[in-house]
Amino acid sequence: MLLAVPAAQAGEKTLLWGDTHLHSSNSFDAFLNRNMSADPATAYRYAKGLPVVHPFHRARVQIDTPLDFLVVADHAELLGVMRFINDRGIPRDGLGITKRFSAWMTERWVRGVIKDDEGMSAFTSFLPDDNDVAAAAARESDVSIPNADLMSRTIWEEAIAIADEHNEPGVFTTLIGWEWSSIPAGANLHRVVFTSADASVAATFRPWSSIDSAYPEDLWGWLEKTSKETGAEFVAIPHNSNISKGYMFDDKSLRGVAMTEEYARLRLRWEPVAEITQIKGDSETHPDLSPNDPFADFETYPHYIQRNAPPYKANVGDYIRSALQRGLTIEERIGFNPYRFGLIGATDSHTGMASAEEPNFWGKLARDSVPENKQTGWRTGPGPTGWSMAASGLAGVWSEENSRDAILDAFRRKEVYATTGPRLVVRVFAGWDYADQDADNASIADLAGRGVPMGGVLVSGVLGGGGTGKAPRLVVRVLKDPVGANLDRVQIVKGWIDRSGQPRERIYNAAWAGDRRLAADGSLPDVGNTVDAAAGTYTNDIGAAQLDVVWEDADFDSSAASFYYVRVLQIPTPRHSTLDAIALGLDPTATGVPWFIQERAYTSPIWYAP
Numbered sequence: 001m002l003l004a005v006p007a008a009q010a011g012e013k014t015l016l017w018g019d020t021h022l023h024s025s026n027s028f029d030a031f032l033n034r035n036m037s038a039d040p041a042t043a044y045r046y047a048k049g050l051p052v053v054h055p056f057h058r059a060r061v062q063i064d065t066p067l068d069f070l071v072v073a074d075h076a077e078l079l080g081v082m083r084f085i086n087d088r089g090i091p092r093d094g095l096g097i098t099k100r101f102s103a104w105m106t107e108r109w110v111r112g113v114i115k116d117d118e119g120m121s122a123f124t125s126f127l128p129d130d131n132d133v134a135a136a137a138a139r140e141s142d143v144s145i146p147n148a149d150l151m152s153r154t155i156w157e158e159a160i161a162i163a164d165e166h167n168e169p170g171v172f173t174t175l176i177g178w179e180w181s182s183i184p185a186g187a188n189l190h191r192v193v194f195t196s197a198d199a200s201v202a203a204t205f206r207p208w209s210s211i212d213s214a215y216p217e218d219l220w221g222w223l224e225k226t227s228k229e230t231g232a233e234f235v236a237i238p239h240n241s242n243i244s245k246g247y248m249f250d251d252k253s254l255r256g257v258a259m260t261e262e263y264a265r266l267r268l269r270w271e272p273v274a275e276i277t278q279i280k281g282d283s284e285t286h287p288d289l290s291p292n293d294p295f296a297d298f299e300t301y302p303h304y305i306q307r308n309a310p311p312y313k314a315n316v317g318d319y320i321r322s323a324l325q326r327g328l329t330i331e332e333r334i335g336f337n338p339y340r341f342g343l344i345g346a347t348d349s350h351t352g353m354a355s356a357e358e359p360n361f362w363g364k365l366a367r368d369s370v371p372e373n374k375q376t377g378w379r380t381g382p383g384p385t386g387w388s389m390a391a392s393g394l395a396g397v398w399s400e401e402n403s404r405d406a407i408l409d410a411f412r413r414k415e416v417y418a419t420t421g422p423r424l425v426v427r428v429f430a431g432w433d434y435a436d437q438d439a440d441n442a443s444i445a446d447l448a449g450r451g452v453p454m455g456g457v458l459v460s461g462v463l464g465g466g467g468t469g470k471a472p473r474l475v476v477r478v479l480k481d482p483v484g485a486n487l488d489r490v491q492i493v494k495g496w497i498d499r500s501g502q503p504r505e506r507i508y509n510a511a512w513a514g515d516r517r518l519a520a521d522g523s524l525p526d527v528g529n530t531v532d533a534a535a536g537t538y539t540n541d542i543g544a545a546q547l548d549v550v551w552e553d554a555d556f557d558s559s560a561a562s563f564y565y566v567r568v569l570q571i572p573t574p575r576h577s578t579l580d581a582i583a584l585g586l587d588p589t590a591t592g593v594p595w596f597i598q599e600r601a602y603t604s605p606i607w608y609a610p
Contacts, residue, residue, distance in 0.1 A: 018069035019354040021346035030350035032119030035366040038352025044166040056366035069173040076209030080155025129307040136184035160199040178207035186306030196404040197232035239275035246315030249323030264338035277393035286314035325503035342414030342604030345393025356421035361391035371580040414455025425479040439548040471556035486543025496562035513544035543571040565605040
């Protein structure tokens with residue numbers, strides 16, 4: 001039975017695709033790096049599938065497959081200020097002579113940086129250069145641009161009005177949002193925040209920024225307070241935990257206070273979902289943390305956002321899989337799991353283009369859109385290049401409808417998943433009494449009635465099979481991207497705490513294409529590789545269009561809390577850097593970056609609770 005791409009039906013959810021992390025020219029770092037024209041309106045038009053003008057090379061560009069929703073998440077810090085200063089000048093109203101002089105000097109500096117194309121150097125000068133995270137977080141901001149708050153307020157009101165103008169319920173949804181960009185001593189603690197509120201409500205508050213506070217718990221406190229005062233609902237999404245120096249998913253607060261149940265509940269209330277993949281690398285896991293996972297070293301990004309950065313080190317608090325394990329440990333200690341979150345992908349593009357398609361990827365920054373520039377490092381010494389970064393990712397959302405409220409509700413219940421760009425259709429349910437034939441024959445309504453979907457909790461003693469020692473069964477249905485590559489395999493990633501209190505993980509190959517056979521250790525031979533490095537092409541002569549399976553945990557321990565999430569791998573396809581190298585007349589296999597990629601999907605976990 002070929003699984004059709006789901007459509008909205010009575011009582012059924014529809015699959016929506018979107019990007020929750022897109023920067024326009026209102027972000028100060030985007031503007032400094034040559035995105036001076038792709039504003040929020042441009043971003044929405046591109047996401048809808050309309051042709052737009054690229055802010056760097058000025059050619060007409062267009063997304064291959066339009067999105068269903070978009071969050072323009074510009075940095076709250078100096079929101080729109082660089083663009084405002086360059087285009088309109090600093091407002092002088094209410095300024096004394098000293099601040100008028102400061103305004104004049106600031107205007108000269110900003111316009112000089114833009115005129116001389118020194119934006120990357122200017123951006124780098126703003127980065128932290130110390131390594132004391134605790135001291136840096138406690139330090140008060142010294143931002144002193146005259147009338148910065150007035151300029152940001154003006155830009156915010158313009159941006160939310162544009163969001164409402166482009167919102168078309170049922171067709172294309174714009175979700176008002178921003179990015180809170182705390183980065184004490186180079187520890188990335190950034191969160192994207194979005195709301196289901198419209199512009200009239202969003203106009204009653206201004207985005208909370210790391211200038212207000214660098215502590216995540218202060219952000220959650222502000223969300224709690226603002227929600228009560230305005231009625232607005234919010235979701236905050238941690239991202240790039242891979243470069244957080246272990247602080248994103250710590251077992252204590254950034255202030256060094258031991259985690260309490262109250263703290264854990266506040267965190268999960270406002271952060272029900274985490275971003276697992278994006279342009280600045282993949283945050284699922286790392287070879288140092290998962291040495292037995294042959295697919296762990298995927299789009300690894302070992303670069304801290306700071307000057308004079310120390311050597312990269314993968315910490316437990318940096319990666320999603322180890323965070324999910326840590327959550328189980330914390331729950332045993334305090335009675336609540338702060339890391340029972342769902343998973344999504346997003347781009348973090350600063351071009352105004354939500355581009356996650358390998359052959360149609362416009363880079364992290366506007367200047368990265370030109371192949372020659374992608375070979376060049378962002379700063380002197382070891383650091384990222386346009387080629388070292390990923391064309392990733394997207395959020396798949398199982399929603400009641402395409403509307404602001406429904407999408408936020410789906411994030412809250414975690415019925416969402418991530419892909420690195422391809423639009424793989426993935427459904428997962430866990431229950432006690434699924435039969436093997438349910439993989440192909442059961443309706444979604446039947447599966448949902450006998451189990452829980454991705455993001456859910458399977459509780460012992462509930463839904464008929466718990467409390468008897470019976471192992472849970474997962475029903476997984478996966479369909480390839482209609483215009484993309486075939487599927488290699490479906491894997492179940494399990495994490496649990498063993499009887500000695502140690503975190504454990506295991507990866508099971510649950511379904512796969514072809515006549516390959518599992519080895520005694522559970523490993524599976526490679527699917528093959530049809531990528532032609534010289535031509536930048538591949539074929540679907542290998543792999544499968546659909547993989548369905550009912551999988552049972554043969555190692556189940558009914559006394560151990562655990563989680564399961566699904567990882568789906570495509571067959572190898574050409575990476576964006578390969579296509580650039582071919583265009584430049586270079587050998588793609590000699591660029592120092594991978595010349596093919598196995599794109600993937602990650603579902604939100606399902607937790608088993610004894």
